[in-house]
Amino acid sequence: MEHNTMNLNLKVWRQKNNNTKGEFKLYRVENISAEMSFLEMFDVLNEQLVVTGEEPVAFDHDCREGICGMCSMYINGKPHGPWQANTTCQLHMRAFKDGDTIVVEPWRANAFPVVKDLMVDRSAFDRIIQAGGYISVNTGNAVDGNALPINKKDADDSFAAAMCIGCGACVAACKNSSAMLFMSAKVSHLALLPQGDPERNSRVLNMVAQMDKEGFGACTNTGACEATCPKEISLSNIARLNQEYLSASLVADK
Amino acid sequence: MTWKQVFTSSVGKKLVMGLTGISLVLFLVVHASINATVFADLFNSEENGEMFNKAAHFMGSTVLIRIMEIGLFGGIILHIAQGYLLSLENQQKRSVGYAVAYKDGSKWYSRSMGLLGTIILLFLVLHLYHFWVSARFTNKGLEESVSYNGVEMHNMFGLMKATFSEWWIFLVYSLGCISLGYHLAHGFQSAFRTLGVHNKRYTTMLISIGYGFSVFITLVFILMPLSFLLGWIG
Numbered sequence: 001m002e003h004n005t006m007n008l009n010l011k012v013w014r015q016k017n018n019n020t021k022g023e024f025k026l027y028r029v030e031n032i033s034a035e036m037s038f039l040e041m042f043d044v045l046n047e048q049l050v051v052t053g054e055e056p057v058a059f060d061h062d063c064r065e066g067i068c069g070m071c072s073m074y075i076n077g078k079p080h081g082p083w084q085a086n087t088t089c090q091l092h093m094r095a096f097k098d099g100d101t102i103v104v105e106p107w108r109a110n111a112f113p114v115v116k117d118l119m120v121d122r123s124a125f126d127r128i129i130q131a132g133g134y135i136s137v138n139t140g141n142a143v144d145g146n147a148l149p150i151n152k153k154d155a156d157d158s159f160a161a162a163m164c165i166g167c168g169a170c171v172a173a174c175k176n177s178s179a180m181l182f183m184s185a186k187v188s189h190l191a192l193l194p195q196g197d198p199e200r201n202s203r204v205l206n207m208v209a210q211m212d213k214e215g216f217g218a219c220t221n222t223g224a225c226e227a228t229c230p231k232e233i234s235l236s237n238i239a240r241l242n243q244e245y246l247s248a249s250l251v252a253d254k
Numbered sequence: 255m256t257w258k259q260v261f262t263s264s265v266g267k268k269l270v271m272g273l274t275g276i277s278l279v280l281f282l283v284v285h286a287s288i289n290a291t292v293f294a295d296l297f298n299s300e301e302n303g304e305m306f307n308k309a310a311h312f313m314g315s316t317v318l319i320r321i322m323e324i325g326l327f328g329g330i331i332l333h334i335a336q337g338y339l340l341s342l343e344n345q346q347k348r349s350v351g352y353a354v355a356y357k358d359g360s361k362w363y364s365r366s367m368g369l370l371g372t373i374i375l376l377f378l379v380l381h382l383y384h385f386w387v388s389a390r391f392t393n394k395g396l397e398e399s400v401s402y403n404g405v406e407m408h409n410m411f412g413l414m415k416a417t418f419s420e421w422w423i424f425l426v427y428s429l430g431c432i433s434l435g436y437h438l439a440h441g442f443q444s445a446f447r448t449l450g451v452h453n454k455r456y457t458t459m460l461i462s463i464g465y466g467f468s469v470f471i472t473l474v475f476i477l478m479p480l481s482f483l484l485g486w487i488g
């Protein structure tokens with residue numbers, strides 16, 4: 001394969017902390033290999049900044065292999081950049097060409113306050129999970145997995161929903177800053193399995209209540225979340241959540 | 255989880271939108287069907303709007319329908335109020351916007367439900383003023399009644415003909431109907447998703463029906479003023 005390098009202009013959001021107003025800064029990076037990942041390109045930029053005495057750009061990342069959901073950059077008007085079904089860390093520089101100007105912004109949502117530069121606080125997702133995104137298991141011997149018959153289709157759908165890595169791109173993409181794709185992935189993942197059944201009603205009611213408390217918007221089914229989700233979580237999960245919520249509230253005690 | 259908590263949650267608010275939206279869709283079906291009787295004129299030169307006038311008279315003079323009308327107004331008001339509230343609340347969830355907007359992932363009309371609704375609302379005010387206010391209150395344009403088999407009634411057909419003799423009214427009505435079409439192109443399938451329909455079998459079907467219905471209802475409603483304007487009927 002031909003090896004090419006490129007020179008790029010970057011327009012990056014810089015913000016000291018949550019109490020200060022941020023602004024875009026222009027940077028130039030040169031000799032960027034097309035085989036680099038987007039984050040490696042940012043590493044190059046940061047080394048450059050360290051040399052010139054400027055504070056490096058803060059951004060979240062961990063696994064750099066598309067499974068942890070930490071990398072959160074809104075690149076040229078799309079969360080995780082131009083590729084479909086892809087995370088920022090798995091975006092490679094061959095997606096761009098020499099001379100391009102790339103605009104990089106943090107996730108924008110009041111429920112995800114900016115911590116610094118491109119880092120946002122996504123602990124709202126953790127609190128939603130704490131509100132109901134789990135199953136309670138008695139201690140004792142592990143049960144034989146094969147003792148519980150599970151319909152193949154339900155298992156597949158559940159697994160597809162369980163692919164969600166909690167990155168928050170769905171919130172970033174949504175005009176309403178709604179967390180419903182994430183929510184519905186978690187609710188569907190558990191509701192489709194017998195292990196999730198006992199707590200299904202309280203789970204969906206408590207998780208929705210927490211989601212509203214965190215300040216996410218209401219879903220209007222525009223589909224922007226599904227289109228940008230690195231794990232291709234299906235919009236139909238949101239409809240399943242709606243159904244779960246409706247039936248849970250119909251049979252609620254009070 | 256009290257009912258109040260249910261209906262003030264983000265999911266519950268959408269439920270109100272979906273339920274009122276679907277009721278409005280059912281209303282549109284009735285409205286379009288009744289109005290389609292104006293086309294009886296095409297097949298019978300003696301007609302002169304008799305079938306339509308009788309249908310309109312039935313709708314205006316039947317107690318049950320008048321009760322349903324209250325429900326309809328309640329539904330529209332709920333839909334509009336909740337629609338604006340929801341749009342406003344959703345907007346407030348992102349205080350700092352993006353420099354580059356994300357447009358590829360969704361249809362423009364899916365993102366513009368509030369705007370489309372506002373155009374529909376403005377159209378609705380004009381439309382109610384033209385027909386509903388005249389028929390119920392002011393009698394404007396309805397001074398000469400018609401009678402069939404001794405039953406006297408408004409000549410609503412005549413009022414339509416007079417109203418739609420002007421180009422600008424036709425254009426405003428067309429804009430209203432096209433906005434309604436786009437509103438429904440998103441709203442129809444969205445409403446069923448909101449109510450929890452998630453099986454692929456039904457969602458694909460509902461998306462197609464939704465597009466079909468949106469185009470059909472837009473064309474049927476535009477055809478009426480157009481037919482009067484161009485003198486095809488009346």
Ligand code: HEM
Nearest residue numbers: 220271272275278279337367371372375441442444445448
């Ligand atoms: C006859 C007229 C109308 C019909 C048939 C209609 C129908 C619908 C339907 C079916 C939905 C989808 C509900 C859902 O997603 O669950 C909807 C949503 C909505 N409508 Fe209407 N509507 C009408 C008039 C209006 C008006 C006058 C407004 C004024 C603001 C409005 C504003 C909205 C909004 C903001 C939404 C929510 C957007 C969304 O869920 O994506 N609508 N409408």
Ligand code: SF4
Nearest residue numbers: 164165167168170229
């Ligand atoms: S649903 Fe998709 S976009 Fe949303 S948090 Fe999960 S993986 Fe990320």
Ligand code: FES
Nearest residue numbers: 064068069071089
């Ligand atoms: S850094 Fe883990 S998914 Fe990108």
